Amino acid sequence: MTTPYVPQFRYFPVEENLQQRELVNSYSDLAVAINQREIGLYNTAENSAGQQYFATTVNGNLRDVWRTVYSIGAVAAGATSTTAHNISSLSSVTRIYGVAVTTTPDYRPMPYASVAAANQGIELRITSANIIIVNGAAAPNISSAVVVVEYIK
Secondary structure: OOOOOOOOOOOOOOOHHHHHHHHHHHHHHHHHHHHOOOOOOOOOOOEEEEEEEOOOOOOOOOEEEEEEEEEEOOEOOOOEEEEEOOOOOOOEEEEEEEEEEEOOOOEEEEOEOOOOOHHHOEEEEEOOOEEEEEEOOOOOOEEEEEEEEEEEO
């Protein structure tokens, strides 16, 4: 079983043939550990998220997940914002999330559900062409927002 953790210490034998084997194993362990980690790069240009999803066929390959971050402008209370995501060959969305900065001011996760009233929520969804944010009628105005979309192509 492989693990995403690299051993802190490693013993390298003095014998050359054993040392070479240990160096190869060390490099292999390091590569596996690095490749199993999620990539923490959040960019406005499409980049790999470092995630892989199950294959859709019996002998198929794992499917790579891509990530793009979007900066969204103001959205008034009761209004809807539509932003083109320009993702070509979108097969499936694995995650969509974000943060809205309101004029209160505060930071609200998206989607946001208010326990006080349903019309204070923030809806976040994606279509084949757009990112849609619906700000509740009784919610504060949104000054700006950041939306992260992770997807399979």
